[in-house]
Amino acid sequence: MLTELPITHACEDPVKRMAFLIRPFLLCLFLMASSASHGQTIADLYPQVREFFPHADRFGALEGEPLAAEIHQDGKLIGYVYLSGNVVRIPAYSGRPINTLVGFDMDGRIVGVRIVEHQEPILLVGISEERLHRFVHQYQGKSIFDQIVIGGGRDDAVAVDTISGATITVMVENATIMRSARQVAESRGLVPPSAVPLAVSGRSEREEEKSHEERKESRPLVSTAPGRPMELSSANKKKRTGANSLTDKSKSSYARMAAQEEPIWRVAWRSRVFQIVVLCAGLFYLSLILFFQDWLARHPKLLIYMRDGFLLYTVFFIGWYGLAQLSIVNVLTFVHMALHDFQWENFLIDPMMFILWSFVAATLLLWGRGVYCGWLCPFGALQELTNQLARRLGVKQWEFPAMVHERLWAVKYIILLALFGISLQSLVDAERYAEIEPFKTAITLRFQREWGFVFFAVGMILVSMVNRKFYCKYLCPLGAALTYPARFRIFDWLRRHRECGHPCQVCAQECEVQAIKRNGEINPNECHYCLDCQVTYWNDHKCPPLVEKRKRRERSVRAKELVLGMEQVIGQSKMDDSPCNGCRARDGENP
Numbered sequence: 001m002l003t004e005l006p007i008t009h010a011c012e013d014p015v016k017r018m019a020f021l022i023r024p025f026l027l028c029l030f031l032m033a034s035s036a037s038h039g040q041t042i043a044d045l046y047p048q049v050r051e052f053f054p055h056a057d058r059f060g061a062l063e064g065e066p067l068a069a070e071i072h073q074d075g076k077l078i079g080y081v082y083l084s085g086n087v088v089r090i091p092a093y094s095g096r097p098i099n100t101l102v103g104f105d106m107d108g109r110i111v112g113v114r115i116v117e118h119q120e121p122i123l124l125v126g127i128s129e130e131r132l133h134r135f136v137h138q139y140q141g142k143s144i145f146d147q148i149v150i151g152g153g154r155d156d157a158v159a160v161d162t163i164s165g166a167t168i169t170v171m172v173e174n175a176t177i178m179r180s181a182r183q184v185a186e187s188r189g190l191v192p193p194s195a196v197p198l199a200v201s202g203r204s205e206r207e208e209e210k211s212h213e214e215r216k217e218s219r220p221l222v223s224t225a226p227g228r229p230m231e232l233s234s235a236n237k238k239k240r241t242g243a244n245s246l247t248d249k250s251k252s253s254y255a256r257m258a259a260q261e262e263p264i265w266r267v268a269w270r271s272r273v274f275q276i277v278v279l280c281a282g283l284f285y286l287s288l289i290l291f292f293q294d295w296l297a298r299h300p301k302l303l304i305y306m307r308d309g310f311l312l313y314t315v316f317f318i319g320w321y322g323l324a325q326l327s328i329v330n331v332l333t334f335v336h337m338a339l340h341d342f343q344w345e346n347f348l349i350d351p352m353m354f355i356l357w358s359f360v361a362a363t364l365l366l367w368g369r370g371v372y373c374g375w376l377c378p379f380g381a382l383q384e385l386t387n388q389l390a391r392r393l394g395v396k397q398w399e400f401p402a403m404v405h406e407r408l409w410a411v412k413y414i415i416l417l418a419l420f421g422i423s424l425q426s427l428v429d430a431e432r433y434a435e436i437e438p439f440k441t442a443i444t445l446r447f448q449r450e451w452g453f454v455f456f457a458v459g460m461i462l463v464s465m466v467n468r469k470f471y472c473k474y475l476c477p478l479g480a481a482l483t484y485p486a487r488f489r490i491f492d493w494l495r496r497h498r499e500c501g502h503p504c505q506v507c508a509q510e511c512e513v514q515a516i517k518r519n520g521e522i523n524p525n526e527c528h529y530c531l532d533c534q535v536t537y538w539n540d541h542k543c544p545p546l547v548e549k550r551k552r553r554e555r556s557v558r559a560k561e562l563v564l565g566m567e568q569v570i571g572q573s574k575m576d577d578s579p580c581n582g583c584r585a586r587d588g589e590n591p
Contacts, residue, residue: 042069042081049081052103068184079105080184090170091346102181108144108190135163144181145192150174150387168350175264184442266350275322280350281311283359286375298532311381319378324352325443328477329434332423353424368484370529373472373479378443380472383464390465398466405514408474416477468512483525494522495537499545507533
């Protein structure tokens with residue numbers, strides 16, 4: 001006797017019944033979408049390729065290894081189009097590669113270039129589409145087998161013009177285009193000109209051109225199945241033995257071109273030798289000021305000339321000429337790359353920024369945040385010089401009350417926290433919101449931007465005429481970020497007297513960034529290391545404790561002169577010149 005087992009039907013539960021009916025439908029939709037996506041041609045995905053090959057009548061799909069699409073005209077293969085992101089991924093200034101659509105014909109001539117995706121901050125908000133189009137248009141007509149360099153400087157290379165303010169980005173883009181194009185050409189069997197001798201076995205130039213055309217028609221073609229190795233046509237299979245030497249020459253030519261390519265950072269450093277030398281000289285000059293600050297503070301006029309001269313150097317050379325304005329974007333990019341794929345080469349590609357950041361990192365640990373904010377920030381130096389000019393013109397200064405001033409300090413830390421939070425989700429969005437920094441407008445792009453950005457930057461500079469370095473004190477997220485590593489500083493070379501703050505308030509009143517507390521203590525998170533308080537510290541006509549000591553010395557000298565005068569009248573005094581115990585106790589010395 002067989003016992004009938006109970007059967008559980010999925011249809012008994014309405015939810016399960018609905019899922020049971022929808023599942024095949026969703027599977028069909030997925031298969032249809034996958035089939036449609038696989039069948040899309042490069043022209044469907046990127047219509048601009050039709051401008052690359054205006055006479056083409058058939059555009060293939062991205063396939064093969066590396067991915068590239070064949071372009072045909074009248075049944076004949078006339079070129080290839082590909083996305084650089086599928087071939088090489090060279091990190092640019094933002095730490096992300098620039099995805100570029102590139103097309104070239106069967107002779108290796110570039111017929112079109114379009115940037116389709118990037119996250120470069122200077123291109124996102126600082127460079128117009130017209131300037132970007134003019135740059136990439138320079139590659140049209142050039143050979144992928146040429147050595148193309150940015151800005152020239154080499155007789156054996158083809159030069160293209162750079163984009164002002166985006167030199168590093170265009171260097172990366174140049175390497176991306178050329179390296180990816182050669183990889184695609186090599187995988188498709190294109191023969192470099194250097195691998196084809198002009199005359200073989202005594203043949204004439206016309207015969208060689210005819211032979212070259214035959215090779216073009218019978219060159220290896222990629223199979224239609226992605227990822228499969230290249231298959232030779234039947235004509236080529238018959239001639240395979242005779243083509244081996246040509247293949248070897250082609251491989252050696254590609255290997256030679258790859259060996260001739262230098263790392264991008266080396267090219268960048270070699271092309272900016274003058275800027276590197278001048279920057280290093282300026283940083284050495286600043287180091288001397290910091291190490292001999294006590295001596296310079298005793299010579300205030302010399303210190304003023306040296307400081308103002310360095311501020312001019314910072315604005316004109318570091319800022320407007322070298323474009324080495326540090327930004328909170330650099331900090332966010334560094335953190336992002338440290339958490340993902342850190343490579344020193346990504347930072348070495350800009351020598352000015354790398355050297356400056358290295359120096360700032362050292363000064364943060366030695367002296368704190370103030371060295372950068374007070375001496376090396378181009379926008380900060382521009383505000384400082386603007387404020388000095390306003391004072392000489394008699395512009396009245398205006399400061400916030402101490403309570404309001406301390407509350408406003410928190411604003412820049414809130415801005416930093418917001419930008420950091422946004423960067424965790426999207427570095428691109430964080431770079432857009434980082435426009436709270438007027439650095440790019442005022443320094444990197446030299447005010448050549450849309451009026452809204454210029455209005456904000458100019459407004460911050462005008463405010464600094466009546467409130468010294470207003471932006472730096474209250475709004476700068478970079479300054480806020482630098483306070484965290486500065487907490488580990490080693491030295492504290494800003495001298496203070498015991499009387500500072502108890503009761504003397506001279507330095508606290510004169511500090512124009514209001515970084516000295518009422519108790520005389522200097523707040524290292526807000527100090528800009530201008531050394532004004534150190535000038536006062538050594539000034540015995542201004543610092544009350546030193547003034548009192550000076551007056552005592554003067555009184556002592558006058559008393560001695562009076563005694564000498566009396567001796568000449570009434571005779572030799574029996575008093576010696578050494579002070580009594582009471583005088584020693586008064587002067588704080590041991591009796």
